[in-house]
Amino acid sequence: MIVLGIESSCDETAAALVRDDGLVLADVVASQIKLHAPYGGVVPELASRAHLTNIVPVIEQALAVLPRGLSEVDAIAVTNGPGLVGALLVGVQAAKAMAWAKQKPLVGVNHLVGHLLAVYLRRDPASQPLALPMPYVALLASGGHTALYQVDDAQRIQQLGCTRDDAAGEAFDKVGKLLGLGYPGGPIVDKLAALGDPTAVRLPLPMRNKQSLEFSFSGLKTAVAQHVAKHGRPDSDQARADLCASFQRAVVTSLVLKSVAACKQQNVPRLVLGGGVAANRGLRALAQEHCTRAGIDLFVPPLASCTDNAAMIAYAGAQRLVRGERDDLDLTVFSSSPI
Numbered sequence: 001m002i003v004l005g006i007e008s009s010c011d012e013t014a015a016a017l018v019r020d021d022g023l024v025l026a027d028v029v030a031s032q033i034k035l036h037a038p039y040g041g042v043v044p045e046l047a048s049r050a051h052l053t054n055i056v057p058v059i060e061q062a063l064a065v066l067p068r069g070l071s072e073v074d075a076i077a078v079t080n081g082p083g084l085v086g087a088l089l090v091g092v093q094a095a096k097a098m099a100w101a102k103q104k105p106l107v108g109v110n111h112l113v114g115h116l117l118a119v120y121l122r123r124d125p126a127s128q129p130l131a132l133p134m135p136y137v138a139l140l141a142s143g144g145h146t147a148l149y150q151v152d153d154a155q156r157i158q159q160l161g162c163t164r165d166d167a168a169g170e171a172f173d174k175v176g177k178l179l180g181l182g183y184p185g186g187p188i189v190d191k192l193a194a195l196g197d198p199t200a201v202r203l204p205l206p207m208r209n210k211q212s213l214e215f216s217f218s219g220l221k222t223a224v225a226q227h228v229a230k231h232g233r234p235d236s237d238q239a240r241a242d243l244c245a246s247f248q249r250a251v252v253t254s255l256v257l258k259s260v261a262a263c264k265q266q267n268v269p270r271l272v273l274g275g276g277v278a279a280n281r282g283l284r285a286l287a288q289e290h291c292t293r294a295g296i297d298l299f300v301p302p303l304a305s306c307t308d309n310a311a312m313i314a315y316a317g318a319q320r321l322v323r324g325e326r327d328d329l330d331l332t333v334f335s336s337s338p339i
């Protein structure tokens with residue numbers, strides 16, 4: 001089965017073609033980063049308008065890999081939440097129009113479920129499907145979400161804990177903004193952190209003594225703001241790198257300790273990382289270190305599968321379709337909801 005996936009929940013307009021066994025045939029992403037950069041965050045109205053401009057070209061580009069285009073597609077899957085409603089509507093209306101015109105089955109996909117199953121995507125036709133049995137524990141850390149889940153199967157996903165305030169990516173971006181590093185801050189902080197000393201600035205380790213699997217990053221963000229208020233913005237490359245390294249270490253230590261604790265609590269020795277923050281080199285390295293020590297198998301998908309994309313939506317949609325589910329023209333959007 002070949003599924004056309006469409007994603008427009010935030011600031012990426014994306015379309016992909018994926019087989020139900022996870023093989024990616026096409027994966028097109030039009031990023032709006034440059035559009036939102038001057039504002040230091042996503043502006044919903046601008047996002048919707050850019051989706052409107054980009055959606056048809058992005059879908060056409062994905063379909064171009066099939067000699068007979070849309071006729072070769074068995075079904076359409078589209079993100080219908082959570083996300084910015086005006087942004088979601090663009091993808092959902094495009095998907096509905098195609099499903100109606102070509103009489104194709106249509107399913108809605110929860111964006112978070114897409115992230116949680118993205119580990120099964122494979123881009124090399126010669127590769128075998130991933131040998132990752134369920135259940136597994138997944139850490140989803142992005143700009144909008146930070147939570148731990150147990151994935152029993154594609155339809156049984158349980159949230160184990162989430163952030164009480166900021167998402168991890170949001171904290172990276174806010175600290176990036178505070179230090180005048182540009183948008184989004186995450187990848188820049190990551191790069192600078194590699195050159196800094198993580199013990200240089202004393203910062204609180206969020207939720208350290210709590211037994212719960214919840215996260216909190218706003219206190220850490222405030223601690224960085226107070227440090228800057230007291231000492232001024234770091235004016236040397238080394239001081240900037242040291243502050244980034246200290247902040248990043250606090251975030252990733254919290255993410256890794258809670259993730260390992262979740263695996264132990266659930267007695268599930270498999271951890272999957274997902275979401276844009278999974279690109280962070282400090283997170284990957286520390287997760288590997290702690291997982292090896294605890295006898296947990298760690299799975300980190302390639303970057304293209306971690307950040308927002310439509311291949312994960314097509315794959316998650318395919319799992320609904322093979323169970324015989326479909327929404328067709330009844331599909332509606334939702335802005336926020338747990339899984």
Ligand code: KG4
Nearest residue numbers: 142143144169184186190276277280307308
């Ligand atoms: O999953 P994603 O592409 O979009 C959603 O938010 O859904 O994640 C984007 C987030 C941004 O906050 C970005 O700063 C963060 O992921 N990010 C990183 C890195 N790369 C992206 N954070 C830390 N280190 C990175 N290398």
Ligand code: ZN
Nearest residue numbers: 115142307308
């Ligand atoms: Zn996302």
